Amino acid sequence: MADAEAFVALTPETLPTKLGGLDVLKTRIGSDPSAWRVREVGDGNLNLVFIVEGPAGAVIVKQALPYVRLVGESWPLPLKRSYFEYNALIRQADRDPGMVPEVFHFDRAQAIVVMEFLNPHIILRQALIRGEILPKIGKDLGRFAARTLFRGSDLSMSARARKEDLALFADNVELCDITENLVFSDPYFEAELNRHTPQLDGLVAELRADRDLKVEAQALKHLFVAKAETMLHGDLHTGSIMVTKNDTKVIDPEFAFYGPMALDVGMMLSNFWMSYFSQRGHEESGSRDEMRRFLIGVIDEIWETFVAEFSHLWRTERTGILYQRSLFEDRGDALGAELALSRVLGDIWTDMLGFAGIEMHRRILGLAHNADFETIADLDLRGACEAAALKFGRHLAVNRRSITGLTALAGLAERLDRGDIQ
Amino acid sequence: MADAEAFVALTPETLPTKLGGLDVLKTRIGSDPSAWRVREVGDGNLNLVFIVEGPAGAVIVKQALPYVRLVGESWPLPLKRSYFEYNALIRQADRDPGMVPEVFHFDRAQAIVVMEFLNPHIILRQALIRGEILPKIGKDLGRFAARTLFRGSDLSMSARARKEDLALFADNVELCDITENLVFSDPYFEAELNRHTPQLDGLVAELRADRDLKVEAQALKHLFVAKAETMLHGDLHTGSIMVTKNDTKVIDPEFAFYGPMALDVGMMLSNFWMSYFSQRGHEESGSRDEMRRFLIGVIDEIWETFVAEFSHLWRTERTGILYQRSLFEDRGDALGAELALSRVLGDIWTDMLGFAGIEMHRRILGLAHNADFETIADLDLRGACEAAALKFGRHLAVNRRSITGLTALAGLAERLDRGDIQ
Structure with missing residues (x-):
């Protein structure tokens, strides 16, 4: 058993000794571990993250801790999440090459993944808060979703x-x-870990009394636990994506599991919509109109790219046991396969909207909030941005079966954001 | 590893020596194994089944073979199916006590389950072919489905x-x-293992060209592989049920896996509908009208009992992570929980009809046929019975979203069976 070896958390001081014997690291950092420079830079909620640099280059050393870093030892969390992260990373690298950091070394007992140092990448969420336009992001993320979700399924x-x-x-x-x-x-009742901007009290009470919304959120949870279609990233928000103008990388897949295809797509779009609703809070010196147009464009582009790439894979790589070619193309019935594709994509669309709506609620009403809204210092302004997002999310979750396309949603988002409707 | 011990198939001659040392068997059969009487009675497709009798009583010894018994060593099938059968039996016994044979002994390496000898039970399918009325069957099976499916889920x-x-x-x-x-x-294209009554050639060609039906069958397969809601029996037809007038037992759960709740229910109802459509073929000396009324009544009773028991468990045992009481009853919103129940049952209803339809097709067009139809010697008559069932099954599979209840289906079945419509 790998777990029999005692776990010891790394420190910047011990890391070169512990990992200095690995040829794969000496090659990438430098042959003399005593000359390695180590910085702990983890700003997430769960893990230790070290940048290790030397004359030959740099790597990231990520180590899980046996508890939630943000909370401390009172909230234990097993080390094995590192094993799931490693397994997800190597599968994603295979399914959409170049879109996740390369893994150089994995140590299961010590819960360590050594991987590519992404430089000069920054977290996508920070870029969006700054108002940066990223021309490749929509296509990269749409393709990543299609390729990983399709290729991890039956x-x-x-x-x-x-x-x-x-x-x-x-x-x-x-x-x-x-x-x-x-x-x-938790977002739908007075759970202990919840918090929200005080200005939202009235709306929060209304949402928690909203029977249709609660039932829909649980129906989506039912899909989450029981629709085991494909290997998901499982936490694919804009804080799990690193970017430059010309490169996109998806990181931190430790929540990976077999779930519904629609979850990753819905969580991504949701976080772009939240960025949209937060722009007004960052509009210090002039207009974010271009940024808003960019974000609506990215949402369109992610979805359209996802559909196009998923359809391409459907037509060229459908080698699993579902919707077999022996029933369709091989019998001269390519149309049947296209109609089935349309049904599958229709189901993903409907569920995607639901997951997107719920994600907006939990980021405003639950434990883990988004920097998009949290960095808006003026609480009245923050509350107004969040209120628009909450109402939009409620519509997505409850009316997802009758929403026909992204254009109408963009119009609704704009009117809510401007306060034309409340 | 349990599998390291070499597997040896039992024979009536070797069985007393191999199992004679087990106290649990000596107590139930007789303390002197050399006095045990052993008969091999397996009439299924896969396994060895022995009845072992002695002065103290009798037990069933079921042993898997490393291949499909019906076909031979050319179709290997792993011994571990016995492990899944054992695990399913003990869970079912816990979830609906008294409805499965009691397990006395399990040997993983030898793929042996020793269990209760059911006597004077006969296979339900045989009873239905004979035209026997079984007053308890609907309630027993509806409750079994509700209890095992609910209690094996989130x-x-x-x-x-x-x-x-x-x-x-x-x-x-x-x-x-x-x-x-x-x-x-396989039923939907010219797969090698398929066979059907020659009189059905025209209808079979029509069904295999039926694009909507093929797409629906694959959408149901998609549910089968990816809707991992609960531990299913997985093969719950009338040949997997043993009965007396007053007792019902469900056997042979070696196909158990986590799948959609609707599958077991749909497969059961499908086999009762097939019995209904086969009655005309067994109407030798007078009317089977009473039997037909009984079967329609059983179908109603299974579904109504399933709904009533599932609803009862929903209200009294909903202790899992789905549709938590903390969101509904604990906040004074019992109505919300009832609306969610209605949605869950609605989804089961719709999917159940689909699985029922597909099961009818595969039993008439695929490899494994039903004795209900196979024992009708007159091929014209058999074909007519099967044709009505195929058309009924096509309606269930393709129109399942717009079928509102069992009464209309009973009317359609009657008109198809009488030849009023074709």
Whole structure:
């Protein structure tokens, strides 16, 4: 058992000694570990993250801790999340090459993943708060979603390999539990860990009394736990994406598990919509109109790219046990396969909207808030931005079956954002 | 590893020596194994089944073989199916006590389950072919479905236990593969193992050209592989049920896995509908009108009992992570929980009809046929019975979203059966 070896948390001082014997690191950093420079830079909620630099280059050393870093030892969280992160990273690298950091070394007992140092990348959420236009982001993320979701499913994999991965990631109980509680349930009642901007009190009470919304949130939770379609990233918000103008990388897949295809797409779009609703709060010296147009464009582009790439893979890589070619193309019935594709994409669309709506609520009403809104110092302004997002999210979640396209949603978002309707 | 011990198939001659040392058997059969009487009675497609009798009583010894018994060593099938059967039996016994044979002993390496000898039970399908009225069957099966499906899901279990069972049964790849191919795909193209009554040639060609039906069958397969809601029996037809007038037992759960709640219910109702459509073929000396009324009544009773018991468990045992009481009853919103129940049951209804339709097709067009139809010697008559069932099944599968209740279906079945419509 790998777990029998005692876990020891790394420090900047001990890291060169502990990892200095690895050739793969000496090659990438420098052959003399005593000359490595180590900085701990983890700003997330869960893990230690070190940048290790030397004459030959730099790497990232990420180590899980046996508890939630943000909270402390009172909230234990198993080290095995590192194992799921590693397994997700190597699968994503295979399914959409170049879109995740390269893994150089994995140590299961010490919960360490050594990987590519992304430089000069910054977190996408920070770029969006600054108002940066990123020309490649929509296409990159749409393709990433299509490729990872399609290629991790029974549309592509052998039934045996897919079921083996289902079983592997089914052990990621504790991180799924975080999502099950913090995303789908806590925002809709007075759970202990919740917090929200005081200006929202009235709206929050209204949402928590909204029976249709609660039922819909639980129906989406039902999909989350029981629609085991594909390997998801599981936490694909704009804080899990690093960017330059010309490059996009998806990081931190430790929430990976087998769930509904629509979740990753919905969580991404939701975080772009939240960025949209937060722009007014960052409009210090002039207009963010161009940024708003960019964000609406990115949302369109992610979805359209996802549909186009998923459809391409459907037509060219459908080698799994679902919607087999032997029933359609091989019998001269390509149309049947296209109609089935349309149904599958229709289901993803409907569920995607629901997950997007719920994600907006939990980021404003639950434990884990977004810097997009949190960095708006004026609480009245912050509350106004958040209120528009909450109402938009409620519409997405409850009316998702009758929403026909993104254009109408962009119009609604604009009117809510301007305060034309409340 | 349990599998390291060499597997040896039992024979009536070797069985007393191999199992004679087990106290649990000596107590139930007789203390002198040399006095045990052993008969091999397996009439299924896959396994060895022995009745072992002695002065103290009798037991069933079921042993898997490393291949499909019906076909031979050319179709290998792993011994581990016995492990899944054992695990399913003990869970079902816990979830609906008294409805499955009691397990006395399990040997994983030898793939042996020793269990209760059901006497004077006969296979339900045989009873229905004979025209026997069974007054308890509808309530027993409706309750069994509700209790096993509810109690194996995230509505009831802890998230950890549910995910552990998901992973355990995810290894039942080979038996799932049988269903994935033989039920959902092979019937809809000219697969090698298919056969059908020659009188159906025209209708079979029509169904295999039916694009909507093919797409629907694959959409149902998509649910089968990816809607991992609960531990299913997985093969719950009338040949997997043993009965007396006063007792019902469900046997042979080796196809158990985590799948959609609707599958077990749909497969059961489908087999009662097939019995209905086959009655005309067994109407030798007078009328089966009473039997037909009984079967329509059983179908109603299974569904109504399922709904009533599932609703009862929803109100009294909803202790899992889905539709938590903390969001509904605990906040004075019992109505919200009832509306959510109505949605969950509505989804089960719709999917159940689809699975029922597909099951009718695969039993008439695929590899594994039903004795209900196969025992009708007159091929014209058999074909007429099967044609009505195929048309009824096509309606269930394709129009399942707009079918509102069982009464209209009973009327349609009657008109198809009488030849009023074709």
